Amino acid sequence: xxxxxxxxxxxxxxxxxxxxxxxxxxxxxxxxxxxxxxxxxxxxxxxxxxxxxxxxxxxxxxxxxxxxxxxxxxxxxxxxxxxxxxxxxxxxxxxxxxxxxxxxxxxxxxxxxxxxxxxxxxxxxxxxxxxxxxxxxxxxxxxxxxxxxxxxxxxxxxxxxxxxxxxxxxxxxxxxxxxxxxxxxxxxxxxxxxxxxxxxxxxxxxxxxxxxxxxxxxxxxxxxxxxxxxxxxxxxxxxxxxxxxxxxxxxxxxxxxxxxxxxxxxxxxxxxxxxxxxxxxxxxxxxxxxxxxxxxxxxxxxxxxxxxxxxxxxxxxxxxxxx
Amino acid sequence: xxxxxxxxxxxxxxxxxxxxxxxxxxxxxxxxxxxxxxxxxxxxxxxxxxxxxxxxxxxxxxxxxxxxxxxxxxxxxxxxxxxxxxxxxxxxxxxxxxxxxxxxxxxxxxxxxxxxxxxxxxxxxxxxxxxxxxxxxxxxxxxxxxxxxxxxxxxxxxxxxxxxxxxxxxxxxxxxxxxxxxxxxxxxxxxxxxxxxxxxxxxxxxxxxxxxxxxxxxxxxxxxxxxxxxxxxxxxxxxxxxxxxxxxxxxxxxxxxxxxxxxxxxxxxxxxxxxxxxxxxxxxxxxxxxxxxxxxxxxxxxxxxxxxxxxxxxxxxxxxxxx
Numbered sequence: 090x091x092x093x094x095x096x097x098x099x100x101x102x103x104x105x106x107x108x109x110x111x112x113x114x115x116x117x118x119x120x121x122x123x124x125x126x127x128x129x130x131x132x133x134x135x136x137x138x139x140x141x142x143x144x145x146x147x148x149x150x151x152x153x154x155x156x157x158x159x160x161x162x163x164x165x166x167x168x169x170x171x172x173x174x175x176x177x178x179x180x181x182x183x184x185x186x187x188x189x190x191x192x193x194x195x196x197x198x199x200x201x202x203x204x205x206x207x208x209x210x211x212x213x214x215x216x217x218x219x220x221x222x223x224x225x226x227x228x229x230x231x232x233x234x235x236x237x238x239x240x241x242x243x244x245x246x247x248x249x250x251x252x253x254x255x256x257x258x259x260x261x262x263x264x265x266x267x268x269x270x271x272x273x274x275x276x277x278x279x280x281x282x283x284x285x286x287x288x289x290x291x292x293x294x295x296x297x298x299x300x301x302x303x304x305x306x307x308x309x310x311x312x313x314x315x316x317x318x319x320x321x322x323x324x325x326x327x328x329x330x331x332x333x334x335x336x337x338x339x340x341x342x343x344x345x346x347x348x349x350x351x352x353x354x355x356x357x358x359x360x361x362x363x364x365x366x367x368x369x370x371x372x373x374x375x376x377x378x379x380x381x382x383x384x385x386x387x388x389x390x391x392x393x394x395x396x397x398x399x400x401x402x403x404x405x406x407x408x409x410x411x412x
Numbered sequence: 413x414x415x416x417x418x419x420x421x422x423x424x425x426x427x428x429x430x431x432x433x434x435x436x437x438x439x440x441x442x443x444x445x446x447x448x449x450x451x452x453x454x455x456x457x458x459x460x461x462x463x464x465x466x467x468x469x470x471x472x473x474x475x476x477x478x479x480x481x482x483x484x485x486x487x488x489x490x491x492x493x494x495x496x497x498x499x500x501x502x503x504x505x506x507x508x509x510x511x512x513x514x515x516x517x518x519x520x521x522x523x524x525x526x527x528x529x530x531x532x533x534x535x536x537x538x539x540x541x542x543x544x545x546x547x548x549x550x551x552x553x554x555x556x557x558x559x560x561x562x563x564x565x566x567x568x569x570x571x572x573x574x575x576x577x578x579x580x581x582x583x584x585x586x587x588x589x590x591x592x593x594x595x596x597x598x599x600x601x602x603x604x605x606x607x608x609x610x611x612x613x614x615x616x617x618x619x620x621x622x623x624x625x626x627x628x629x630x631x632x633x634x635x636x637x638x639x640x641x642x643x644x645x646x647x648x649x650x651x652x653x654x655x656x657x658x659x660x661x662x663x664x665x666x667x668x669x670x671x672x673x674x675x676x677x678x679x680x681x682x683x684x685x686x687x688x689x690x691x692x693x694x695x696x697x698x699x700x701x702x703x704x705x706x707x708x709x710x711x712x713x714x715x716x717x718x719x720x721x722x723x724x725x726x727x728x729x730x731x732x733x734x735x
Binding site for chain 2: 162164171172218219231233235236238240241242243244245246247248249250252253254256269270271340341343344345347348349350351352378380381382383385386387
């Protein structure tokens with residue numbers, strides 16, 4: 090098994106485990122299970138089951154350490170999940186729980202950090218020493234690659250781009266509250282879940298837009314993809330929303346570029362992948378707002394590994410990173 | 413000379429050279445000369461003179477390489493100064509010019525990067541692996557220390573905190589133009605030179621403030637120190653200005669903290685050093701606005717090396733950093 094590593098991606102509704110070739114990043118085996126419940130005990134059991142589906146007990150032990158990415162803040166290398174809004178968790182010692190269930194140590198990391206590391210090693214940022222890998226999906230986050238290594242920070246929570254504070258672009262509008270409890274976080278504007286909730290609320294409040302027709306009047310079905318679809322069809326509300334979200338997102342990315350002077354920015358995640366208009370607005374504004382020297386020579390590219398980035402990165406981080 | 417290194421700090425009005433003990437950071441000899449002219453040739457000659465004042469030709473060669481910090485953007489390790497507003501320079505090949513004049517290679521770096529590295533090695537961030545060293549003086553900049561190394565970025569311009577874009581806090585107010593030509597840069601609000609110009613303009617425009625009396629009506633004498641002095645005496649305009657500048661400065665630093673999760677933030681530079689009120693506002697807002705996890709355990713301290721940080725850091729970078 091020396092050439093393989095085991096990575097797990099724990100989402101809000103399902104959990105996936107994969108055997109990953111460490112030398113190529115290729116996924117050799119992948120299993121996905123739905124989560125039945127969201128209590129820490131139920132989730133730990135579900136993770137153990139999906140892990141067992143890709144490797145038996147002896148094989149799991151032979152890996153030395155597994156990697157797991159979770160949508161939440163993880164304290165350093167402790168395995169303690171401080172906050173995972175999708176699962177409704179606070180201060181869950183997931184790493185120790187899984188180690189007990191699996192009989193092998195588990196390195197728990199933020200899911201977007203894991204995905205960024207996957208893109209860095211085998212995706213759109215391979216071979217790049219200094220990169221910023223940005224994901225805009227349900228949540229917003231990034232991985233900062235410095236000198237070819239993932240920068241984890243003093244407490245392991247570097248890359249929280251979604252919790253960078255942005256100012257509302259419209260005068261007099263109060264900043265929005267984020268799932269983390271603070272106000273004005275980028276994720277409150279650009280995260281897919283918050284975006285959809287905002288569109289629902291705007292439409293329920295009487296805003297005129299073609300988005301309602303796209304979901305047959307069932308506002309609960311609205312996703313960022315419907316905003317893109319409406320925008321492409323000339324919907325004014327959708328266009329305005331993309332301009333606002335793109336401006337805020339690009340502002341945060343441009344400032345990170347000015348600060349870090351990366352060679353490459355990778356843009357990924359479900360919202361950006363499904364919204365070409367938003368993607369274009371973001372790229373335009375990043376180039377216009379980053380300092381000229383940092384923007385000069387900067388390449389802005391699209392993530393390549395898509396849904397596999399998380400399991401690949403988690404598997405690699407488990408075996409590569411510091412204990 | 414094996415235990416010594418030679419560092420130069422090139423400001424807008426004078427140039428200083430120092431022999432620095434590499435093991436302790438102690439400055440063994442320091443010379444300061446005024447600049448007679450600002451043309452690249454005049455400045456190169458002035459640098460050569462001040463360097464010769466601390467070490468003879470043979471000693472200079474024995475150092476292997478000198479380090480020089482300049483208030484401007486420097487392209488990678490080329491020695492090319494892209495932009496140095498205080499000197500009125502664009503695209504000046506200072507490194508090669510100095511190498512010819514001195515008979516020894518010179519590593520040219522941004523002055524605040526050099527000072528940040530000085531603080532990192534022997535000042536307020538010594539022993540800290542991940543630190544953000546922020547300077548607010550005539551200009552605004554920072555040094556990003558990752559894993560105990562200065563992060564220089566793909567083109568060597570990482571740390572341009574002064575050119576991070578901030579939004580004006582007052583509705584309807586257009587963003588200010590920066591010396592770099594862009595609008596909305598932090599330095600346009602918080603840099604000492606721009607701050608003083610703004611106060612002059614406000615007072616000349618009839619704004620009521622005790623600052624005018626502090627300079628005996630000679631508005632050309634106004635500095636950030638007078639704003640602090642007036643604020644301490646209860647001046648409403650000065651207090652309001654510090655609140656606005658502190659909010660913008662803290663917002664940019666807080667977002668950098670959220671993104672990078674450093675263990676320590678060091679605050680230095682003439683404006684912050686001379687303005688206890690501003691310093692307090694900044695610290696309060698950074699703690700309030702950074703993500704809770706990144707803010708937890710973060711120490712915010714004051715720079716220790718003061719004016720010597722630049723020559724110390726430049727001397728160290730010359731001998732330590734990549735060619």
